[in-house]
Amino acid sequence: xxxxxxxxxxxxxxxxxxxxxxxxxxxxxxxxxxxxxxxxxxxxxxxxxxxxxxxxxxxxxxxxxxxxxxxxxxxxxxxxxxxxxxxxxxxxxxxxxxxxxxxxxxxxxxxxxxxxxxxxxxxxxxxxxxxxxxxxxxxxxxxxxxxxxxxxxxxxxxxxxxxxxxxxxxxxxxxxxxxxxxxxxxxxxxxxxxxxxxxxxxxxxxxxxxxxxxxxxxxxxxxxxxxxxxxxxxxxxxxxxxxxxxxxxxxxxxxxxxxxxxxxxxxxxxxxxxxxxxxxxxxxxxxxx
Amino acid sequence: xxxxxxxxxxxxxxxxxxxxxxxxxxxxxxxxxxxxxxxxxxxxxxxxxxxxxxxxxxxxxxxxxxxxxxxxxxxxxxxxxxxxxxxxxxxxxxxxxxxxxxxxxxxxxxxxxxxxxxxxxxxxxxxxxxxxxxxxxxxxxxxxxxxxxxxxxxxxxxxxxxxxxxxxxxxxxxxxxxxxxxxxxxxxxxxxxxxxxxxxxxxxxxxxxxxxxxxxxxxxxxxxxxxxxxxxxxxxxxxxxxxxxxxxxxxxxxxxxxxxxxx
Numbered sequence: 191x192x193x194x195x196x197x198x199x200x201x202x203x204x205x206x207x208x209x210x211x212x213x214x215x216x217x218x219x220x221x222x223x224x225x226x227x228x229x230x231x232x233x234x235x236x237x238x239x240x241x242x243x244x245x246x247x248x249x250x251x252x253x254x255x256x257x258x259x260x261x262x263x264x265x266x267x268x269x270x271x272x273x274x275x276x277x278x279x280x281x282x283x284x285x286x287x288x289x290x291x292x293x294x295x296x297x298x299x300x301x302x303x304x305x306x307x308x309x310x311x312x313x314x315x316x317x318x319x320x321x322x323x324x325x326x327x328x329x330x331x332x333x334x335x336x337x338x339x340x341x342x343x344x345x346x347x348x349x350x351x352x353x354x355x356x357x358x359x360x361x362x363x364x365x366x367x368x369x370x371x372x373x374x375x376x377x378x379x380x381x382x383x384x385x386x387x388x389x390x391x392x393x394x395x396x397x398x399x400x401x402x403x404x405x406x407x408x409x410x411x412x413x414x415x416x417x418x419x420x421x422x423x424x425x426x427x428x429x430x431x432x433x434x435x436x437x438x439x440x441x442x443x444x445x446x447x448x449x450x451x452x453x454x455x456x457x458x459x460x461x462x463x464x465x466x467x468x469x470x471x472x473x474x475x476x477x478x479x
Numbered sequence: 480x481x482x483x484x485x486x487x488x489x490x491x492x493x494x495x496x497x498x499x500x501x502x503x504x505x506x507x508x509x510x511x512x513x514x515x516x517x518x519x520x521x522x523x524x525x526x527x528x529x530x531x532x533x534x535x536x537x538x539x540x541x542x543x544x545x546x547x548x549x550x551x552x553x554x555x556x557x558x559x560x561x562x563x564x565x566x567x568x569x570x571x572x573x574x575x576x577x578x579x580x581x582x583x584x585x586x587x588x589x590x591x592x593x594x595x596x597x598x599x600x601x602x603x604x605x606x607x608x609x610x611x612x613x614x615x616x617x618x619x620x621x622x623x624x625x626x627x628x629x630x631x632x633x634x635x636x637x638x639x640x641x642x643x644x645x646x647x648x649x650x651x652x653x654x655x656x657x658x659x660x661x662x663x664x665x666x667x668x669x670x671x672x673x674x675x676x677x678x679x680x681x682x683x684x685x686x687x688x689x690x691x692x693x694x695x696x697x698x699x700x701x702x703x704x705x706x707x708x709x710x711x712x713x714x715x716x717x718x719x720x721x722x723x724x725x726x727x728x729x730x731x732x733x734x735x736x737x738x739x740x741x742x
Contacts, residue, residue: 364585366547368601
């Protein structure tokens with residue numbers, strides 16, 4: 191009854207072929223990640239130490255630590271978040287919960303998509319024109335952060351919208367049917383159930399922001415500063431630019447140093463990504479429907 | 480306009496909802512045309528009819544659910560306590576007076592307690608002791624209290640289908656509504672629970688007006704004081720439930736449907 195026909199045999203052969211093909215593609219995908227991480231750890235691991243993280247660079251950045259750059263990156267990212275998260279989340283809530291489907295919202299959507307497609311160097315020049323010069327912030331943490339904030343807004347809006355959209359419409363209608371206003375519905379039912387997705391999106395955005403170089407190098411990141419920033423109107427060093435500088439701009443840097451900087455930068459991003467993943471797993475366990 | 484409406488209510492004091500010449504279409508396709516009927520205070524008003532008759536569309540207009548769906552167009556007049564709801568500005572107040580129960584229970588992603596406490600909270604009641612009383616009363620009246628009183632803080636969505644439907648009813652009751660609309664509430668509910676809910680409805684009728692959409696003809700017979708028969712987007716007949724089921728019908732189609740000859 192279950193004797194193999196020639197058709198069965200051929201199907202099975204094709205099945206195996208495709209399975210192997212897809213597996214190979216997947217393995218191919220992991221190779222660069224493994225090589226990058228492996229090289230960084232092998233060549234930069236020895237540079238990493240507590241001193242490396244918490245002391246200033248010395249000898250024209252050929253020795254010493256990276257503390258001003260590490261702190262600068264954290265500051266720039268934090269200020270960028272403070273600017274982009276309220277704006278992006280509010281816009282997403284408007285688009286998903288209030289706006290109807292009309293020409294106005296379609297233009298806004300188009301604008302968001304286009305904003306996401308603008309190259310980062312163009313954002314950088316926009317930042318110089320708008321924040322450094324027009325608003326007169328000068329090259330400063332504030333200008334750099336705002337430039338990054340504009341650049342990451344589309345990501346925040348899109349990911350927030352996706353999270354809001356994942357809350358079933360039936361919940362909203364049940365709430366409206368009780369006489370709740372849109373805002374009451376959003377606050378009591380929609381947001382509590384979308385917040386995990388929103389936060390995950392934001393953390394992912396942070397990790398992207400941390401690595402950006404072009405948008406900050408003209409707006410607020412300094413080549414070398416022997417002191418720490420005192421306010422958001424000061425310039426600061428940043429890990430990404432520092433990596434570029436010690437890799438290509440300064441002669442006589444020991445080989446391990448740039449790898450060490452890159453490892454710290456990647457470590458920072460991976461750390462935030464894993465927090466995001468852990469957080470999502472935690473909240474998914476508490477999913478309410 | 481308003482005066483005329485007020486005069487109408489005075490003449491027929493017991494009329495809760497007066498619908499005249501109501502037509503509904505979705506994206507230009509008519510779903511219901513020319514419905515005129517009155518729902519009286521403290522009655523169970525049954526609406527029967529096969530699928531696609533326009534029953535659900537009809538009740539959606541009563542609390543302005545048409546605003547949820549931009550393709551849904553409503554024409555005609557609906558007077559609720561003498562006020563035309565199609566021209567009402569404050570639809571939130573209207574909706575809070577009308578409890579709605581859908582075919583499939585929609586347990587909000589909240590605890591059992593919060594499902595029932597949500598509507599009072601929306602009205603500004605935040606006192607724990609007051610909420611406790613409301614939650615217990617509503618769950619008791621929905622015949623659910625004994626089953627859930629020990630786990631009020633667990634999620635509503637973890638309850639069984641029949642329990643969730645009673646939770647939905649408790650939530651509707653927490654609105655302290657004038658009108659309770661039930662749309663085929665027993666579809667996902669076992670027969671025993673259905674009977675329990677039907678008993679609850681018979682009690683509730685003394686306090687509120689109930690509109691019961693059902694595709695179970697016998698359920699309308701058991702519960703409804705008056706019944707309307709909808710077919711293919713129009714209201715064929717409205718009459719005392721007793722009369723309809725005793726064959727006193729104006730239209731042969733009503734009798735055929737009740738006797739199960741089509742639909």
